[in-house]
Amino acid sequence: MDKVYGIIMAGGGGTRFWPLSRKGTPKQLLNLSGKEIMVNEAIDRLTKVTAYDDIYIVTNCEQADKMQRVTQGRVDAAHILSEPCARNTAACIGYAALKILRERGDGVLVITPSDAYIEDEEAFGEVLHTAVRAAADSNKLVTIGIAPTFPATGYGYIRYRDTEGNVKPVVKFVEKPTRKKAEEYLKSGCYVWNSGMFVWKASVILKKFKRLLPDLYAQLIKIAAAFGKPEEGRILEEIYPELPSVSIDYGIMEHSKDILVVPGEFGWNDVGSWDMLGALHPQDESGNVVVGNAVNVDTVNTVIYSSGKMIAAVDVSDLVIVETPDAILVCPKSKAQDVRKIVDELEAEGREELL
Amino acid sequence: MDKVYGIIMAGGGGTRFWPLSRKGTPKQLLNLSGKEIMVNEAIDRLTKVTAYDDIYIVTNCEQADKMQRVTQGRVDAAHILSEPCARNTAACIGYAALKILRERGDGVLVITPSDAYIEDEEAFGEVLHTAVRAAADSNKLVTIGIAPTFPATGYGYIRYRDTEGNVKPVVKFVEKPTRKKAEEYLKSGCYVWNSGMFVWKASVILKKFKRLLPDLYAQLIKIAAAFGKPEEGRILEEIYPELPSVSIDYGIMEHSKDILVVPGEFGWNDVGSWDMLGALHPQDESGNVVVGNAVNVDTVNTVIYSSGKMIAAVDVSDLVIVETPDAILVCPKSKAQDVRKIVDELEAEGREELL
Numbered sequence: 001m002d003k004v005y006g007i008i009m010a011g012g013g014g015t016r017f018w019p020l021s022r023k024g025t026p027k028q029l030l031n032l033s034g035k036e037i038m039v040n041e042a043i044d045r046l047t048k049v050t051a052y053d054d055i056y057i058v059t060n061c062e063q064a065d066k067m068q069r070v071t072q073g074r075v076d077a078a079h080i081l082s083e084p085c086a087r088n089t090a091a092c093i094g095y096a097a098l099k100i101l102r103e104r105g106d107g108v109l110v111i112t113p114s115d116a117y118i119e120d121e122e123a124f125g126e127v128l129h130t131a132v133r134a135a136a137d138s139n140k141l142v143t144i145g146i147a148p149t150f151p152a153t154g155y156g157y158i159r160y161r162d163t164e165g166n167v168k169p170v171v172k173f174v175e176k177p178t179r180k181k182a183e184e185y186l187k188s189g190c191y192v193w194n195s196g197m198f199v200w201k202a203s204v205i206l207k208k209f210k211r212l213l214p215d216l217y218a219q220l221i222k223i224a225a226a227f228g229k230p231e232e233g234r235i236l237e238e239i240y241p242e243l244p245s246v247s248i249d250y251g252i253m254e255h256s257k258d259i260l261v262v263p264g265e266f267g268w269n270d271v272g273s274w275d276m277l278g279a280l281h282p283q284d285e286s287g288n289v290v291v292g293n294a295v296n297v298d299t300v301n302t303v304i305y306s307s308g309k310m311i312a313a314v315d316v317s318d319l320v321i322v323e324t325p326d327a328i329l330v331c332p333k334s335k336a337q338d339v340r341k342i343v344d345e346l347e348a349e350g351r352e353e354l355l
Numbered sequence: 356m357d358k359v360y361g362i363i364m365a366g367g368g369g370t371r372f373w374p375l376s377r378k379g380t381p382k383q384l385l386n387l388s389g390k391e392i393m394v395n396e397a398i399d400r401l402t403k404v405t406a407y408d409d410i411y412i413v414t415n416c417e418q419a420d421k422m423q424r425v426t427q428g429r430v431d432a433a434h435i436l437s438e439p440c441a442r443n444t445a446a447c448i449g450y451a452a453l454k455i456l457r458e459r460g461d462g463v464l465v466i467t468p469s470d471a472y473i474e475d476e477e478a479f480g481e482v483l484h485t486a487v488r489a490a491a492d493s494n495k496l497v498t499i500g501i502a503p504t505f506p507a508t509g510y511g512y513i514r515y516r517d518t519e520g521n522v523k524p525v526v527k528f529v530e531k532p533t534r535k536k537a538e539e540y541l542k543s544g545c546y547v548w549n550s551g552m553f554v555w556k557a558s559v560i561l562k563k564f565k566r567l568l569p570d571l572y573a574q575l576i577k578i579a580a581a582f583g584k585p586e587e588g589r590i591l592e593e594i595y596p597e598l599p600s601v602s603i604d605y606g607i608m609e610h611s612k613d614i615l616v617v618p619g620e621f622g623w624n625d626v627g628s629w630d631m632l633g634a635l636h637p638q639d640e641s642g643n644v645v646v647g648n649a650v651n652v653d654t655v656n657t658v659i660y661s662s663g664k665m666i667a668a669v670d671v672s673d674l675v676i677v678e679t680p681d682a683i684l685v686c687p688k689s690k691a692q693d694v695r696k697i698v699d700e701l702e703a704e705g706r707e708e709l710l
Contacts, residue, residue, distance in 0.1 A: 297696045312697045314686035331669035342667040
């Protein structure tokens with residue numbers, strides 16, 4: 001049986017949960033569920049197929065210290081890799097794959113984002129097992145797809161050939177669709193959402209890098225040459241900013257044949273913004289999701305999150321209301337994505353203390 | 356020239372500005388304008404026609420200490436009268452009138468609420484002068500009317516005969532009208548809003564009490580018999596709860612003939628609830644009224660009041676958003692009156708600390 005490693009991509013900036021998320025405390029470092037910090041939930045889930053000692057986190061310099069503190073006892077500090085700057089998912093995955101291959105040897109890499117919610121951990125574990133076996137046996141790229149539950153326009157889709165068994169050949173990757181297309185995909189039954197979770201051998205993905213992203217690969221090899229040497233940090237800081245910024249989907253997946261997908265149904269939610277808080281918490285009979293100290297009267301379909309002060313909502317609907325120790329956010333649920341605008345505005349005003 | 360006394364009715368409970376207003380800190384004790392506490396603004400305005408030493412405040416036991424503290428230097432502590440319980444405006448005015456008549460002698464009483472905003476203080480002063488002269492010369496009841504600026508359905512109206520001069524004979528008092536009626540009143544030009552401001556001699560109003568509210572008058576006389584004696588407080592506490600609860604409008608004004616009204620135009624606003632905060636503060640080009648620390652993006656026609664934390668409003672309209680040291684309120688402007696519902700709810704939940 002091949003060795004299995006976990007790689008958690010945790011470099012996101014996360015303005016979408018402002019004012020709770022901040023530059024130094026992005027979404028993956030929040031405890032939105034009230035149970036555990038998201039990145040720790042991601043780590044714990046990976047132990048279905050690997051050991052804590054074999055899990056790596058790729059984050060950025062700004063978050064590295066905090067990441068180390070919150071994951072202490074789970075992840076070895078030496079397994080927290082800091083990117084000097086964000087260079088998209090291809091660089092992130094290539095860097096971690098090389099690190100593991102050179103320092104630990106070849107093995108199956110299970111790569112996941114750090115900030116999605118998964119309801120049915122048991123079902124997820126089974127999907128991971130299936131994907132790991134497929135990657136080990138086939139030497140192919142394996143991706144985990146999410147059986148769509150509604151015609152989402154915010155995710156990419158993967159079309160697969162509906163063969164027998166739990167592992168399907170990918171026909172093609174599809175960009176975020178229009179509503180009409182999404183409805184077609186949902187109806188057809190042979191599309192899944194692209195979850196951003198990948199499973200493959202380190203040696204296999206690096207061969208793909210060499211062939212499909214030769215410039216990026218060559219630079220990564222230069223970084224790898226310094227692994228374990230005193231100049232490792234300096235070399236990383238010199239070369240990383242020069243890496244081409246390309247996603248693994250665009251750089252590798254869309255140009256590869258023979259990809260496999262394991263469709264899964266495990267209550268996945270990327271909790272992309274405040275309006276999705278209902279994925280993590282029960283709703284009351286009026287469709288409100290209330291976390292913390294709140295009273296509401298005649299209020300429907302509203303997300304209320306208080307970290308201390310009492311929030312009173314009277315006769316409002318379809319809003320997001322959030323209180324943190326230094327700021328309050330009020331916006332329509334349908335515009336929860338636009339919270340970024342506030343962050344931009346605060347940045348323009350130089351209000352660093354709120355970023 | 357008759358002696359002139361001011362009486363400020365300041366016993367209101369004021370749940371309408373929750374969470375800023377509380378049981379012990381009702382609206383009249385708030386500084387909503389950012390300049391001065393409302394009751395002090397009311398006091399200062401009365402000095403157009405009387406002296407600080409001749410101003411009395413009627414409040415309740417719960418607010419008396421705080422009232423004394425905030426009005427210190429303006430109003431003699433002995434001139435702050437505490438009602439043991441609220442018994443509507445007739446009892447309040449009768450009590451204060453008797454107190455002044457017995458302890459200071461007869462004079463013209465200028466009676467105003469404590470919690471209205473007046474923009475043009477000069478014009479208001481002239482109206483007061485006119486009313487005081489009319490009350491002194493005529494021995495009649497004089498009331499101050501507000502020239503209506505829109506077809507308000509939230510105020511009572513006074514119909515007057517449009518004679519020459521600034522002092523008009525009252526035809527009748529009219530209850531809060533329907534929208535349609537209000538529009539007619541506005542068009543007719545011989546209706547004013549009932550401001551709750553009255554001007555009359557102490558001896559004149561008490562004669563009216565004796566005739567129109569004989570039970571109330573008899574009880575007040577019993578209280579007055581104890582004025583200045585050691586048992587004054589005890590007697591007040593014994594008798595006051597027994598007083599009939601009736602408004603001066605219903606008990607006296609609507610049953611009196613020969614009332615005079617002085618119509619005034621001085622930018623009056625009763626600032627009845629949060630949606631009226633725009634009367635006290637400028638609006639931005641999107642119709643937002645912002646007091647304190649706030650950033651808003653794509654937000655229109657919204658009232659934002661922060662007492663500390665930054666309030667970020669994204670893409671909302673026609674809301675009231677208020678932050679105080681221990682609570683946050685979000686409600687539609689059109690439902691600002693319903694803030695009382697939250698107070699009721701908190702009371703039902705026994706959350707005394709927020710009342």
